[in-house]
Amino acid sequence: MLKRIRYCDECRCEREAVVKERNSTYTYRNEQFEIIEEYAECTECGNAVTDEELDNKTLKQVSDLYQIKHSVNPEMLKEIRKGYDLSQYLFAKLLNMGIATIKRYELGTSSPDTTQIGIYKLLKSNPKSIMQFFEQNKSNFEPDELKTVEKKLESFIDNDDIEDSSQRLLEKTYEPHNNTIETGGITFNYQKLFHMILFFSREHVLKTKLMKLLWYSDFLRYKRTQKPISGTPYWHLPYGPVPKKHDFVLGTMAGLDLISIREEENPEGYTMILIQAKKDFDPNIFDHADWDVLRYVEDYFKTYGSRTISDFAHEEEAWKQTRDEQIISYEYAESLRLN
Numbered sequence: 001m002l003k004r005i006r007y008c009d010e011c012r013c014e015r016e017a018v019v020k021e022r023n024s025t026y027t028y029r030n031e032q033f034e035i036i037e038e039y040a041e042c043t044e045c046g047n048a049v050t051d052e053e054l055d056n057k058t059l060k061q062v063s064d065l066y067q068i069k070h071s072v073n074p075e076m077l078k079e080i081r082k083g084y085d086l087s088q089y090l091f092a093k094l095l096n097m098g099i100a101t102i103k104r105y106e107l108g109t110s111s112p113d114t115t116q117i118g119i120y121k122l123l124k125s126n127p128k129s130i131m132q133f134f135e136q137n138k139s140n141f142e143p144d145e146l147k148t149v150e151k152k153l154e155s156f157i158d159n160d161d162i163e164d165s166s167q168r169l170l171e172k173t174y175e176p177h178n179n180t181i182e183t184g185g186i187t188f189n190y191q192k193l194f195h196m197i198l199f200f201s202r203e204h205v206l207k208t209k210l211m212k213l214l215w216y217s218d219f220l221r222y223k224r225t226q227k228p229i230s231g232t233p234y235w236h237l238p239y240g241p242v243p244k245k246h247d248f249v250l251g252t253m254a255g256l257d258l259i260s261i262r263e264e265e266n267p268e269g270y271t272m273i274l275i276q277a278k279k280d281f282d283p284n285i286f287d288h289a290d291w292d293v294l295r296y297v298e299d300y301f302k303t304y305g306s307r308t309i310s311d312f313a314h315e316e317e318a319w320k321q322t323r324d325e326q327i328i329s330y331e332y333a334e335s336l337r338l339n
């Protein structure tokens with residue numbers, strides 16, 4: 001208990017007072033607010049004594065409540081629900097609130113209490129937080145409703161954790177090569193590699209061709225500026241230079257739903273693997289020199305198929321001087337047949 005000396009009107013002298021809590025109702029700007037307030041009590045007679053500090057605290061508590069309450073309006077509450085493309089009925093079930101309540105809030109015939117305002121504010125500032133309500137309240141839904149809601153909330157599922165661990169695995173895989181000539185002297189940047197792949201596969205691309213486009217981009221950038229784009233280590237495989245453990249890279253991206261990988265048979269009966277981006281690349285990941293290279297490489301090989309680009313790459317010193325699964329040093333960039 002906090003003790004303090006206060007003047008007691010009852011005892012008509014200074015007394016020791018203790019701080020206690022009680023439920024109170026206050027009217028502020030014509031609205032009533034229920035709060036738990038702190039007040040001081042005389043230890044001799046048990047009467048409440050005036051305490052300016054605690055009074056100010058109470059006033060602040062009430063005015064804060066007023067502010068919070070008026071920081072939301074019916075239009076905004078409706079917007080938040082519409083952000084999820086959900087009906088009032090499904091939204092109510094999702095938040096474990098009554099449908100009549102949601103209707104009244106959106107019509108403005110009643111205001112949410114502070115807990116519900118807190119929920120709305122959370123959803124507004126972090127739309128993905130809807131998933132925690134979904135996890136808590138999914139038993140509210142009938143099977144067909146559940147399907148609808150899952151579909152609507154698909155884009156709010158947080159992939160950050162999965163992305164983090166996949167990214168770490170990939171970084172671990174390339175770590176031994178970091179800051180050596182095998183990454184072009186930098187720390188491998190998985191973001192840049194992912195977005196290079198998203199860029200080249202935005203209108204689908206053959207996997208074998210994609211591998212070469214990546215290699216030429218990193219190596220040409222290195223040839224021009226002594227710095228690669230992504231710092232991916234590439235190694236020698238029969239079809240040409242490819243990112244080390246390239247299937248792991250592509251598998252990781254498919255797992256994160258960034259790309260799709262599908263097989264097709266061409267008229268001659270060969271199986272072709274097509275990579276298609278499922279997300280837009282972020283242009284801001286790349287600087288000017290990166291962009292010059294990416295556009296140049298894409299343009300240069302525009303008419304090349306899997307076979308022709310492999311044949312082209314087989315003429316590179318980088319490939320001729322290395323053997324299977326040997327890392328291709330960025331020093332070979334010097335002899336690249338592109339400029």
Ligand SMILES: [Zn+2]
Binds near residue numbers: 009
């Ligand atoms: Zn007293």
